[in-house]
Amino acid sequence: MTTLFYETPEKGTKFFKDLPVQDAYGNKTVLPCYMIRGLEEGPKLCVTSGVHGTEYPGIAANLKLYHDIDPAKLKGTIIGCAMCNFEAFTHKTMFVNPQDNKNLNEVFPGNPDGTITEVIANTLLQLASCADYHIDMHSGDRQEYLNPYVFYHRNSAGRTDIDEMSLKMAKAYGLEYIAITESAGKGASDIGNFYTSVSELGIPCIQPEIGGLGLVDKKTKTRHYNGLRSVLDMLGMYEAEEVTSADRQVELDSFYRLKAEHDGVFNCYVDPGEKITKGQKLGNITDFHGDKELQEFFAEDDGVCCWRMASLAANKGDALLALGTENS
Secondary structure: OOOEOOEOOOOOEEEEEEEEEEOOOOOEEEEEEEEEEOOEEEEEEEEEEOOOOOOHHHHHHHHHHHHHOOHHHOEEEEEEEOOOOHHHHHHOOOOOEOOOOEOHHHOOOOOOOOOHHHHHHHHHHHHHHOOOEEEEEEOOOOOEEEOOEEEEEOOOOOOHHHHHHHHHHHHHHOOOEEEEEEOOOOOEOOOOOHHHHHHHOOOOEEEEEOOOOOOOOHHHHHHHHHHHHHHHHHOOOOOOOOOOOOOOOEEEEEEEEEEOOOOEEEEEOOOOOOEEOOOOEEEEEEOOOOOOEEEEEEOOOOEEEEEEEOOOEEOOOOEEEEEEEEOO
16 A cells, blocks of 8 residues: 555655544544655555553654654555544543543444444554554553563464464564464453454454553663564564564463452552462452452463553452463
8 A cells, every 4th residue: 555545655755644533423533644655665564553542652652663764765665553542642541532432442343433433443444454564552551550562363264374474573572471362262352452353354463562551761662662673674674773582482372351340449469470370369359448358369370460450449340450371
């Protein structure tokens, strides 16, 4: 694809432009998108960030990528959206779009006739479908505390070629843990996610997770940025100054979340990156006085804590912990 918003940039050029989006109910927003077209023909990579508005390191890394890439040295095309959930970004809203209170990463593939978040999802999927590869950068949202890891989706059509390329991209990102998810089975944790829908279209895709707690610092921004550059290097599109690597990379063949069944006080006994054993007590929810234990959380298997909610307050239905088990 060399046309975006009815504009076809010359080879060796780039541009940034806001794409207007609206629904049938009068809600309007924009998608800040860009295209970088190299002098040479080559692969097409879509890079997105800001599906959740306060996940800042990926947004910062995406903006840096646009400004750093020299189109004269690029082989192929990069298309991107820096802030997929623009209203959540500008209003500093966790998880959901304040216009319709929906979580963008739960409504893919979207609906062109739906509410604004569903229209955004549909538009973003069209953007990503024009590429050969896709990276959707995430972090922990403003109250999520995580250890860096990267998702890829096991294609439901049995397309092992897509799975293998997604894994190759995940490894190139250089994070310690690689979580394999699927729409059904023991890894059933990614229904409605952006990277899942893109993978189901037959496009290799990953969702790296770095940073959290509403923070953006040099370390997390740089780690996302270096991961992007390493994937570009691996694809033969743009040489990386420093290829990222991890001393040890572990594939997690099951990824699951523990959710609150009560309102109350959440006490967590593990931290992100901490190894856990089957049956280990991970935390509990008490009443608001701390007197009565309402719910306990235990590890279903040996594995690792990928992220936890940093908030002491728990609301019924909240995801509080995410755990992964190692591929055996």
